[in-house]
Amino acid sequence: MSDKNNIFKPAKNIWNKGMNRLGKFSKTDAGESILSSILAIIAGVMFGFLLMLIFVPSDAFGGLWIIISGAFQKGNESFGNFLMYAAPIIVTGLSVGFAFKTGLFNIGATGQFTVGAFAAVFVGVRWTFLPDGMHWMVAVLAAIFAGAVWGLIPGLLKAFFNVHEVVSTIMLNYTAMYLVILGVKTYVYNSLYSESASVVSEAVIPKMGLNLIFPDSSINGGFFLAVLAVIVIYIVLKKTTFGYQLKAVGYNKDAAKYAGVNEKISTVYSMTIAGALSGLAGAIVFLTKAGAHISTTYSLMSQGFDGIAVALLGLSHPLGILASGLFFGYIKNSGFYLQSLSFSKEVIGIIVATIIYFSALSMLFRNLVKKIFAKHVEDVKGDDQ
Amino acid sequence: MEYVIEMLNITKDFPGIRANDNVTLQVKKGEIHALLGENGAGKSTLMSILFGLYQPNDGMIKVRGEEVQIRNPNDANDLHIGMVHQHFKLVHNFTVAENIVLGKEDVKNGFLKMDKAIERIKNLSEQYNFNIDPNAIISDITVGMQQRVEILKMLYRDAEIMIFDEPTAVLTPQEIEELMKIMKAMAKEGKSIILITHKLKEIKAVADRCSVLRKGKYIGTVNVNETTVEQMAEMMVGRKVLFNVVKGEIELGDSVLKVEDLNMHNKDGKQVLKDVSFEVKAGEILCVAGIEGNGQTHLVEAITGLNPHYTGKIYIHNKEITHENIRQRTLSGMGHIPEDRHKHGLVLDYTLAENMILQSYFDKEFQNYGFLKFDAISEHTNDLIQRFDIRSGRGEKTVARSMSGGNQQKAIVAREFDRNPDLMIAVQPTRGLDVGAIEYIHKQLVGLRDQNKAILLISLELDEVMSVSDRIVVMYEGELVANVYPENVTENELGLYMSGSKRGEV
Numbered sequence: 001m002s003d004k005n006n007i008f009k010p011a012k013n014i015w016n017k018g019m020n021r022l023g024k025f026s027k028t029d030a031g032e033s034i035l036s037s038i039l040a041i042i043a044g045v046m047f048g049f050l051l052m053l054i055f056v057p058s059d060a061f062g063g064l065w066i067i068i069s070g071a072f073q074k075g076n077e078s079f080g081n082f083l084m085y086a087a088p089i090i091v092t093g094l095s096v097g098f099a100f101k102t103g104l105f106n107i108g109a110t111g112q113f114t115v116g117a118f119a120a121v122f123v124g125v126r127w128t129f130l131p132d133g134m135h136w137m138v139a140v141l142a143a144i145f146a147g148a149v150w151g152l153i154p155g156l157l158k159a160f161f162n163v164h165e166v167v168s169t170i171m172l173n174y175t176a177m178y179l180v181i182l183g184v185k186t187y188v189y190n191s192l193y194s195e196s197a198s199v200v201s202e203a204v205i206p207k208m209g210l211n212l213i214f215p216d217s218s219i220n221g222g223f224f225l226a227v228l229a230v231i232v233i234y235i236v237l238k239k240t241t242f243g244y245q246l247k248a249v250g251y252n253k254d255a256a257k258y259a260g261v262n263e264k265i266s267t268v269y270s271m272t273i274a275g276a277l278s279g280l281a282g283a284i285v286f287l288t289k290a291g292a293h294i295s296t297t298y299s300l301m302s303q304g305f306d307g308i309a310v311a312l313l314g315l316s317h318p319l320g321i322l323a324s325g326l327f328f329g330y331i332k333n334s335g336f337y338l339q340s341l342s343f344s345k346e347v348i349g350i351i352v353a354t355i356i357y358f359s360a361l362s363m364l365f366r367n368l369v370k371k372i373f374a375k376h377v378e379d380v381k382g383d384d385q
Numbered sequence: 386m387e388y389v390i391e392m393l394n395i396t397k398d399f400p401g402i403r404a405n406d407n408v409t410l411q412v413k414k415g416e417i418h419a420l421l422g423e424n425g426a427g428k429s430t431l432m433s434i435l436f437g438l439y440q441p442n443d444g445m446i447k448v449r450g451e452e453v454q455i456r457n458p459n460d461a462n463d464l465h466i467g468m469v470h471q472h473f474k475l476v477h478n479f480t481v482a483e484n485i486v487l488g489k490e491d492v493k494n495g496f497l498k499m500d501k502a503i504e505r506i507k508n509l510s511e512q513y514n515f516n517i518d519p520n521a522i523i524s525d526i527t528v529g530m531q532q533r534v535e536i537l538k539m540l541y542r543d544a545e546i547m548i549f550d551e552p553t554a555v556l557t558p559q560e561i562e563e564l565m566k567i568m569k570a571m572a573k574e575g576k577s578i579i580l581i582t583h584k585l586k587e588i589k590a591v592a593d594r595c596s597v598l599r600k601g602k603y604i605g606t607v608n609v610n611e612t613t614v615e616q617m618a619e620m621m622v623g624r625k626v627l628f629n630v631v632k633g634e635i636e637l638g639d640s641v642l643k644v645e646d647l648n649m650h651n652k653d654g655k656q657v658l659k660d661v662s663f664e665v666k667a668g669e670i671l672c673v674a675g676i677e678g679n680g681q682t683h684l685v686e687a688i689t690g691l692n693p694h695y696t697g698k699i700y701i702h703n704k705e706i707t708h709e710n711i712r713q714r715t716l717s718g719m720g721h722i723p724e725d726r727h728k729h730g731l732v733l734d735y736t737l738a739e740n741m742i743l744q745s746y747f748d749k750e751f752q753n754y755g756f757l758k759f760d761a762i763s764e765h766t767n768d769l770i771q772r773f774d775i776r777s778g779r780g781e782k783t784v785a786r787s788m789s790g791g792n793q794q795k796a797i798v799a800r801e802f803d804r805n806p807d808l809m810i811a812v813q814p815t816r817g818l819d820v821g822a823i824e825y826i827h828k829q830l831v832g833l834r835d836q837n838k839a840i841l842l843i844s845l846e847l848d849e850v851m852s853v854s855d856r857i858v859v860m861y862e863g864e865l866v867a868n869v870y871p872e873n874v875t876e877n878e879l880g881l882y883m884s885g886s887k888r889g890e891v
């Protein structure tokens with residue numbers, strides 16, 4: 001008996017210590033957020049598994065394994081592709097999250113992404129007069145600029161005409177879609193495939209050494225641009241007076257006003273920056289060799305909506321968004337490999353979307369519960385004024 | 386069976402703090418029992434336990450001599466215990482009667498039957514002189530009336546033991562007086578009332594006995610008519626408290642704030658400021674007295690620039706600032722302790738440190754090329770925490786939302802005083818604070834004046850008006866109707882000016 005105890009004791013000790021740490025971790029602010037996000041992800045994956053059980057029960061366990069191990073299915077190729085998928089989602093997530101931190105709902109990431117994509121493709125196809133080394137940079141800047149303009153408009157509308165940004169950004173999503181289709185057909189059309197023409201190779205974002213690590217993947221430097229964007233936004237929000245002002249307006253407009261912050265200008269800045277980020281995401285997706293082309297079918301691009309889910313799961317924190325964007329990229333990439341089993345393309349789409357959105361949603365519920373609870377506590381506590 | 390309520394050796398822990406430490410409270414039938422203590426002393430926690438919102442970690446509750454478990458407010462209801470929270474829990478677009486019956490509705494065939502309820506509410510209202518219309522919509526009636534609805538709610542549920550959590554904090558002096566009458570009438574009917582407050586005058590006026598808490602501990606229970614206000618204050622704070630503001634003579638200096646012919650209309654086109662002119666000089670505390678809602682808020686909004694839609698002229702140090710924005714006014718030497726600390730005074734989701742730089746984050750002291758200097762900010766905050774005795778769970782890293790109201794106010798006061806403004810606009814700076822903190826803030830105001838600064842104090846409390854100010858102007862319906870000196874005026878006279886029954890020279 002005592003022997004057995006001795007064997008298990010170290011393991012038990014480690015377990016206890018671990019749980020203790022986790023318990024303490026969960027009490028800190030960051031710990032609570034991270035743990036709840038991870039729980040949400042587990043819930044999402046489990047729900048996806050449930051769907052697979054319903055669609056193709058015999059392949060469900062295999063499917064679950066592929067989803068979990070997706071990025072490691074094919075060595076460097078799958079891992080590189082996972083990062084490639086993640087890059088634009090991280091940036092649109094950043095766009096939505098940044099706006100949210102500053103008190104705005106940017107439902108318009110899709111539209112900003114779309115105009116950014118068009119600007120990038122337009123420059124990438126037509127401006128061949130640019131010097132080689134600069135071409136892709138100008139294309140990226142053009143995308144950022146176009147996205148910024150598409151964010152500026154609802155920003156101005158909100159600040160000076162009191163038009164709610166949810167309404168204006170939704171409308172601008174459609175405006176962007178129609179305008180861009182018109183633009184593609186007029187300027188950069190490949191009528192054979194009814195889509196935009198391929199950008200010239202100088203306009204493709206260079207690999208920046210990633211081809212050395214992931215020689216078989218089509219990943220390019222867009223991933224670095226995404227990480228750079230995360231770092232910049234992190235610094236702006238955390239370390240600068242500018243971010244301090246924007247967040248103050250987001251948390252409490254009246255107090256910001258009291259402190260002499262011009263909340264109108266602040267709103268305009270926030271939306272413009274959010275738009276610029278989504279525009280950048282457009283460039284990251286379409287300035288690739290892999291043959292991404294803007295389609296001329298009348299449907300909104302999904303990347304912007306992914307951004308909402310990413311921001312939600314990442315709790316609008318730049319680092320959280322980096323992590324949740326990576327998760328989304330991971331799942332999307334895994335979805336690609338699900339084709340090796342007997343899941344149809346549509347079912348895979350449903351499973352991937354379910355995992356992603358269910359995670360984000362369960363996060364929302366957690367937040368909701370916490371908020372309700374916090375409010376309750378406050379009601380009781382608030383009495384001591 | 387001498388006591389209706391006995392809370393014996395109650396202990397309640399929150400993460401990191403013991404809110405109640407072996408507290409005992411015994412309430413007799415038909416008495417008004419005051420529960421006195423500074424902010425954070427644990428009064429609300431104790432009452433929340435009695436009302437079933439929290440479970441104690443230790444201790445026993447007896448109601449009418451029998452030990453009971455109060456697991457939730459429904460249990461409390463069944464024991465005929467009712468509570469009026471400081472923040473009323475009313476549905477704003479419902480009528481008075483609908484709010485009162487909510488949760489105890491009469492239903493017949495799926496339809497609400499209100500006749501009987503309305504009848505009963507009318508009777509109760511008459512019995513206690515409530516003067517309330519059961520069919521009025523909540524959002525149309527005053528805060529004082531809303532409180533009566535809360536009281537009616539308890540009466541309607543046959544509450545025998547009534548808990549009032551700082552009921553007077555939101556009321557005007559007149560409303561307070563009426564509330565006291567109502568409480569006395571209810572006590573006469575045999576109801577037992579527990580009154581949470583930190584206003585000693587009110588305890589003197591209505592309570593029979595008073596129990597004191599300090600930092601979660603039970604200090605003692607006294608008979609109110611055998612105890613002086615000073616003694617109770619000392620029990621509460623743990624040291625002697627000065628009630629009179631000590632103030633020396635001081636020579637008035639140059640004009641710091643001058644206001645000429647201010648006029649303002651609100652959104653509905655009603656005139657809220659009418660030809661307001663006055664001046665505050667260096668070394669002067671000018672108090673704007675008046676009943677709430679007579680234009681004081683608008684006056685402050687105009688002077689601080691929060692609302693630029695006015696006509697007239699404003700000068701600081703004889704330089705016109707009429708058209709300057711809020712930031713420019715702040716920089717020209719204006720400090721502002723706002724009326725609503727949650728709306729304007731703090732960003733509740735920011736930490737204490739972040740709130741401490743709200744008016745100065747752009748200053749060279751706290752930023753370098755647009756990057757915040759966190760070391761300087763944290764040093765600054767810790768210095769203020771020390772000097773102004775701001776208490777919070779996690780020091781500078783505490784999120785403002787989680788601080789107690791008193792300490793939130795102290796934080797704002799600290800921030801504004803530390804900027805050493807030439808003109809301090811203090812709007813009800815001591816609202817809801819306990820005597821210790823009030824004494825402290827008054828001292829700060831006088832100290833600032835002694836450094837030859839100008840202070841514009843907006844206050845509803847006559848005590849404060851009389852003791853702190855050097856000169857008093859009274860505001861009534863957007864107009865200044867009197868300009869008097871505290872040595873030549875009585876509280877009564879001031880009351881007449883404030884209610885519009887008398888006008889003087891301005």
Ligand SMILES: Nc1ncnc2c1ncn2[C@@H]1O[C@H](COP(=O)(O)OP(=O)(O)O)[C@@H](O)[C@H]1O
Binds near residue numbers: 383402404425430
């Ligand atoms: N729900 C809660 N969670 C954590 N701490 C609390 C909670 N409610 C009250 N406290 C803390 O307990 C102490 C007593 O608070 P409270 O009973 O509200 O005091 P009072 O009503 O006398 O001002 C304070 O330090 C307060 O911060």
Ligand SMILES: [Mg+2]
Binds near residue numbers: 385428429430
């Ligand atoms: Mg309280």
